[in-house]
Amino acid sequence: MESVLGRYRNLIILVGVLFLQILGLAVQVKKAETDTENTRLIRIWAVQAVTPLERGLVRIESGFGNLWHNYIYLRGVRAENRDLKDKIEQLKLEQVRLSEDAAQAHRLQAMLSFKEQFVAKTVAAQVIGSSGSDLSQGIYIDKGDDAGIRPDMAVITADGIVGKVLRVYPSTTLVLLINDQSSGVGVMLGKTRLQGILKGTPTGEVALENVMSDEEVPVGETVLTSGGDKVFPKGLPVGTIAKVKGHGDRATFLEIRVRPSANLSKLEEVLVVLEKQEQQSLAQESAHQRAADILAQRLPSVPEKPPVEASGSAASTGSKQAAAAPGGAIATGNSVKPAPSSAATKPQLSKPAPATGQTSASQQPKPDVAKTIAPKPSAPKTAIVSDGGAITEVPSKKPTTPPATKAVPQTVPEPQPSIPPSTTNDSPQ
């Protein structure tokens, strides 16, 4: 027995060491299912042993780099400065256009109650090392738990997404890059809006998966985050399509390679997204304010209407309200309430002739449909007709000639040519 043990001693030790490691792995895999990490202490020791050296080297490197770039190597800086100034001018122009688009997008989002996440708070961090293996793609950054970083937070640069936080240590964080084989990012194409999953390849490239082979994916199209992974906010730049293969009949999915926007092999500084916010509430709030503002602009004369109020009755007040919010809403101060009844508003809007005293029955608009076009908010205050900026079609209804209509012509000495006849009876002149 002893001779057998002596003869196979090396092999027995090998099997023993392998068995122990396999056992350790099995325990970790089992624990991973319950989301408890039992190797955290070992990892912290290892990381804390390595990162101080890395920090020191990075500081020395950046110090020399700054010295060289800021004080010694200044060739071409003047020309670069001129180019940058030109670029700023161009960007300013573009910004004006984009801000208009953004404002419009906010209004539309508010109208449709869309929810969109956006980056609310970030923390900048410096890359100090990698995961130390050629088969995994991870980086270490110099901020950790102390800076508020938590697992599964998005890591980005100004160019595009980088990865997500995998493990957080007191002053260091391990970030899993998007080109790691075990990573997955929900993405979509910029123009065609095709959705897929972004994964890493064994060679460290980035591939777009789950896109059917009958889809057209043009090379050069931008790839954006779809927000489906709950890690990255929607719409962040990911990269561009670099290569598309597999258009044959046999292939079920296309083989797509993506060129990341962020240079993953030369990362120096990154941003960790600490906080994301739903955009809906902001958009709704702004839309609400805007609606109130618009109504306030269009109805500046609602509270102050001396002559008509004096001679008119309750019906004229009703007509004023009707003109104020023909779309079924009454403006009261800054709030908007639904109109109690539209029946009272219709005759008021479609009774032009008696009000002006100048248009005969034949000159009236067709009795079945009276069309009024709303003026812009900058229109004179006398133009009260407003229907949210849209053409209003009022069904024909013979005016019941309420008492107020007779009193109105006395208060309107001259009909204004720019104002449709149907509205003049409410204009305080």
Added chain:
Amino acid sequence: MPITYTSGEQVEVYRFSIPVTLGVPLIAVFLQAFIQSRINGLSYLDLPLLVTIFFAMARRNPIAGLVTGAIIGLAQDCLGPYPIGIYGIAKTVVGYLASSLGVRLDVENAGTRLLITIGFYVTHQAVYFTVARHMVNLTLNWSWSRGILAGFANAMVGVLLYFFLDRFKQRT
């Protein structure tokens, strides 16, 4: 009596001073973590593996080889994103095989070192992928082109590194 293909001179077993024994693997693991993030194109390089192969072949002791491989591999695992033990197992196997081969082959020759390193690199990757896919359930894909290219690149660097580390050898 076991049959060996080494000359009497090459069968000699080497040992290393404690600073070299501890320092070289630590530096290798550190450089692997640091340089990879700084210099583009060095991601193919596995310095800890080269150091494991070198120490195992020089000591010609399977137990020392597998222990060295296990420690270096586990240290590498601690810095990586995956569970601890994948690199440990792969480098344990390589350390054992390299030291066992070192007893039987002339491993002082540059050509032999080149071929051995390519072979061990591919073996290492094969063990790594087997463990990662079937034990840890990672969705890793094997790439032959990458394996061969990276193996050759590592072997080239390895030959130079081995000649440098030969200076620290001490005859027993």
